[in-house]
Amino acid sequence: MALLVVFIIGLNRDPSYVPSPLIGKPAPAFSLPRLSDPEQTLGTEDMRGQFSLLNVWATWCVGCRQEHDTLLQIASNYGVPIYGLNWKDNTVQARTWLEQLGNPYAATAVDLDGAVAIDWGVYGAPETFLLAADGTVLYKHLSPLSLAIWEAEFLPRMRSATVQEP
Numbered sequence: 729m730a731l732l733v734v735f736i737i738g739l740n741r742d743p744s745y746v747p748s749p750l751i752g753k754p755a756p757a758f759s760l761p762r763l764s765d766p767e768q769t770l771g772t773e774d775m776r777g778q779f780s781l782l783n784v785w786a787t788w789c790v791g792c793r794q795e796h797d798t799l800l801q802i803a804s805n806y807g808v809p810i811y812g813l814n815w816k817d818n819t820v821q822a823r824t825w826l827e828q829l830g831n832p833y834a835a836t837a838v839d840l841d842g843a844v845a846i847d848w849g850v851y852g853a854p855e856t857f858l859l860a861a862d863g864t865v866l867y868k869h870l871s872p873l874s875l876a877i878w879e880a881e882f883l884p885r886m887r888s889a890t891v892q893e894p
């Protein structure tokens with residue numbers, strides 16, 4: 729009987745949902761070269777001060793192409809900076825991708841060996857993290873982002889976090 733209950737509960741769960749142990753905790757610290765200028769770095773401290781997104785992407789990622797227009801719309805319409813984490817990718821191809829498709833990112837870090845992605849608990853691209861102004865991870869979304877998901881999952885968390893701040 730207990731197995732039947734567990735089975736029924738399992739059928740009603742979203743298989744794409746993977747809880748993140750980072751929710752409610754400070755974002756893992758990192759500092760990596762920027763895609764646009766490897767002499768400069770992008771790190772966790774750069775993402776503080778307002779709500780921001782960290783989007784894990786790569787040119788080899790089909791889902792990343794699917795969500796790219798959504799990221800462009802969020803960047804231009806919502807005033808939330810999006811930071812990219814270019815994951816295990818060819819940097820020349822990544823720069824070309826952004827030149828051809830448009831660049832939604834305030835800045836992009838290059839994670840060639842994937843070590844930072846491991847620290848963030850990345851399972852695959854695309855993944856998008858919502859960060860509070862203090863650097864706390866508020867939410868993690870797996871799979872391509874859409875405006876419907878943005879409005880249903882991200883905006884309410886931002887509103888809730890804003891109401892809770894003193």
